[in-house]
Amino acid sequence: MKTSVKKLATAVSTSIALMGAGHAAAAIQIGIAGPMTGPVAQYGDMQFSGARMAIEQINANGGVMGEELVAVEYDDVCDPKQAVTVANNLVNDGVRYVIGHLCSSSSQPASDIYEDEGILMVTPASTSPEITERGYELVFRTIGLDSMQGPVAANYLASLNPERVAIVHDKQQYGEGIATAVRDTLKNKGVEIAMFEGITAGDKDFSSLVTKLKQADVDYVYYGGYHPELGLILRQARQANLDATFMGPEGVGNKDINTIAGEAAEGLLVTLPPSFDKKAENQELVAAFQDKGEDPSGPFVLTSYTAVQLVAHGIKQADSTDPFEVAEALRSGSFQTPIGTVEYDEAGDMKSFEFVVYEWHSDGSKTPVN
């Protein structure tokens, strides 16, 4: 027993020594924190792949201010508790820039630590408005906010000249927030809102709601929430012959909705970040990903790539590796990136982030409509 403990101790200290050796050679360390394992690891793969590519390309072009970037990767499993541990490890390792975290619920607690310890954080995926609402100096993102999607959806709906629109939400922060934004925008445009109603997340039976929608004779239904409930609503609406078009936010736009709703998912409208990999100016980059055998089409690959690029731009512009000066440079500059021109407001949000309306198909594919 004793020897095995000793062995373990030796092993741990050796690995710490090795890690230390790795870091000593690093000129500028870029931490990448996201889920490598766990239920949303597939999103984490996108994040790591995008960030690694950016670091590789920047180094190939001579690095930043003559120094190399070195990736230091951390697994937070998209678990808030683990995210805090990761954040503390980052502090101990002396990393001063983080690409991450992925999940809003991880970014939120980790950002407290980064702000206190003077670490600059750029999240490529967290969309919760609260993350940048606390007046932090060192928190940025390369993705839009939940609150930006509502108006995009409402403007699109209004352009279809609907007679009556129903708005349904799941009474949760994300869903009700977007639904309220849609309602307010539609009202300003003079569209008749026939219904604004909440359902209970986790419920299975929506037959009463569907009957009510049928009675109200609506032609469009906006749903604020996630795919499990909307999938069931779509399916039950189809069974009851409800003739209306449904629309939802990015929370409903994944392939699981096809599993639940089946054929009924055909024609669903979804607001999503645009497919950056389809842009003409990004084709060279897309080819670079494909050469490595990686798929750049995931929603967070290029946002993650951009996050690294922004850190590099910021360091160059500030002519300093001090995170506070870099943050200042990011706020004052305007940057050309694969996700478009990036300019930051005081909070650390992008001044404009485009959402696109897609039509969803029953095989899980999507086509842009606006």
Place this chain on the structure above:
Amino acid sequence: MQDLLYFSQQLINGLTIGSTYALIAIGYTMVYGIIGMINFAHGEIYMIGAYTALIAITGLASLGVAWLPLILIVALVCAMIVSSAMGWAVERVAYRPVRGRHRLIPLISAIGMSIFLQNYVHLAQGSRNIGFPALIEGGFQFGSDGAFQMSLSYMQITIFVTTLICMTALSLFIARSRTGRACRAVSQDLGMANLLGIDTNRIISATFVIGAALAAVAGLLLGMYYGSVDPLFGFIAGLKAFTAAVLGGIGSIPGAMLGGLILGVSESMTSGYLSGEYKDVVSFGLLILILLFKPTGLLGKPEVEKI
């Protein structure tokens, strides 16, 4: 006419969901009637029934079986066998060793079992929704074109009919069979029944098995009706069914049926005429009212104090 159709549609919605609440509620009420404990893992047994049915259907489809009645019967039998085995095992592992202790102990054991089963399915089947093929499609339409049409789907009819058959069979079983009579005897006085030569352990196991089998029927029906299952499938359904059992009078089988239907109809009427947000407020408010004026539930018998 329009309003009448709308009302009937909401009534049908309510009766459909209510009859499945009733099927699940039987499991709660029978167990309570016999050993006076609440089996909180019952909702998970229902979820496991739905998963087993899905696995059976997928298996048959991969073997190339396309004859619908055969698929349904095999799925039903598989689900009932697996759920019953689960119900039996849960009783043996989690409840029998603590039977007769303070009433809190089996309750906590039941909650633990529920968490265990939920997470077991999480690990074994993944946390994502799994699609259930729509096997029974189509239905009747009432009302003129262009205006509100009432629809009654074949699936809803299947749910009513199956529930009716199960309930009748169960009532006959309890009233007429030898085991049924023993069940009634055990529920009246466990100690006395034991003295009279009834194998009470066997009867208690039988109760869990019957409740689990009915939950499996509900699992298959609702899996098909909703079209997908996930590991949390049983949580809300179990909660509602438990409410239905209390509403009708826990321990009473006709009470569970009545409670399920009342709960289902009151839910659909509230969301139909008021708002879906008040659905749970009204149904749980109703529960509180009934318990205030009739603490044993609608059809529950008051306990006689023995002196």
